[in-house]
Amino acid sequence: MAIDPLIGLVGKPSSGKSTTLNSLTDASSKVGNFPFTTIDPQRAIGYLQVDCACKRFNVSDKCKPNYGGCHEGRRSVPIELLDVAGLVPGAHEGKGLGNKFLDDLRHADALVHVVDVSGTVDAEGKATRGYDPSQDIVWLKSEIVNWILGNLMEKWGSIKRRHTATKATPVETLQNQFSGYGSTSKVVARCLDRLDIKEPLQEWSDETVERVVVAFIDEKFPTVLALNKIDHPDADKNINKIAKAQDPQSIVLCSAISEVFLRKLARQGYIKYVEGSDVIDTREDLIDMGDPEGGGLKEMDEKLKNRLENVKDLVLYRFGSTGVVQVLSRAAEVLGLVPIFPVRNIHTFASGTGTANGVFKDCVLVKKLDPLPIHMEFQVAHPNVISGIALWATWLGK
Secondary structure, three states, rough: OEEEEEEEEEEOOOOHHHHHHHHHHHHHHHHOOOOOOOOOEEEEEEEEEOHHHHOOOOHHHHHHHHHHHHEEEEEEEEEEEEOOOOOOOHHOOOOOOHHHHHHHHHHOOEEEEEEEEOOOOOOOOEEEOOOHHHHHHHHHHHHHHHHHHHHHHHHHHHHHHHOOOOOOOOOHHHHHHHHOOOOOOOOHHHHHHHOOOOOOOHHHHHHHHHHHHHHHHHHHEEEEEEOOOOOOOOHHHHHHHHHHHHHHEEEEEHHHHHHHHHHHHHHOOOOOOOOOOEEEEHHEEEEOOOOOHHHHHOOHHHHHHHHHHHHHHHHHHHOOOOOHHHHHHHHHHHHOEEEEEEEEOOOOEEOOOOOOOOEEEOOEEOOOOOOOOOHHHHHHHHOOOOOOOOOEEEOOOO
8 A cells, every 4th residue: 555654763962863854855866746745844855866667668768757856767756754853861761852752653554763883872862982882772662561461460450351342352352451662453453463373362471562562662663873974983882792692684884974975065066976875976086087177076175085085095995985875774674565567558658648748657666475466555645646557666675
């Protein structure tokens, strides 16, 4: 089913969350209006980069997206981001902006946890040295577990009695409790399938209930760990420790401040920069490659040159990119999102008569699950698109 996914960014104070949000939303492909009805002040628009269908069918020169942009077959698809504030230890007890943090959290489909791997900021966001950032990952999940578990155990006795009296299934009973967190029956069913609990719900121990809550959180809030500030001297040892304790597929190494710097230079006309890569051209580079005009780029002073060289040496040459573009790509992967390109004419790939107004103008994101009914669901979700619609899908990661 076509959806407007919401990615929540979480992170303790001074972890680089705001810089990461800025780097995700300050894309050069930001064009035109956004396909969302309202934009909350806490919400922003990021751009998920996917392979565009125009490249596959060799019509890149005619591709004119209604939203986002397309550059040489690389499509930038708008996706909504939520700045989740108030993350401190004890949030589930109302410390800091804990209540607001947890209330914001329930709207998110996936989380990006921005972790400061420099070890120079403690759990409260205060400057220090030698802090272990792997603790941040542990206590973030603990806060969410304690929040949901506390709410559930508060009324567990009455829940069990009602479950027995109504002869409900465990999925039905738990969905009644988890619906307030944005859950669905499918999410609850998947978390129970993972656990394969043999005992009837009314006989579950406190430990079993906690296992169910942990499984539910893993299903409802899949989380990408954006390990930020990778250019810091102490980052390597902290990254290695986190990599040993967490699923490697959930980890993305990034330097948000480097991405902001590179995009600013590109916007000001000092460099040509391919976002999500280590490809950077300066005026001198282009002159050396035979362009006497240097691509029309400006000359950099020594200070800017030195800063750019530092970013290249400490980030781009070591890691292949700043990692910021990959953060959203990984979030889309954990959500199982697939870009779909609806057209009216399967021969011209146009949205109207002829191709004068461009091809593959629309791109929507759908869940990878249950692919067969996509055509029918899309027409229901988007009734303004005429019947006979053709859908072209690019599977992420392929």
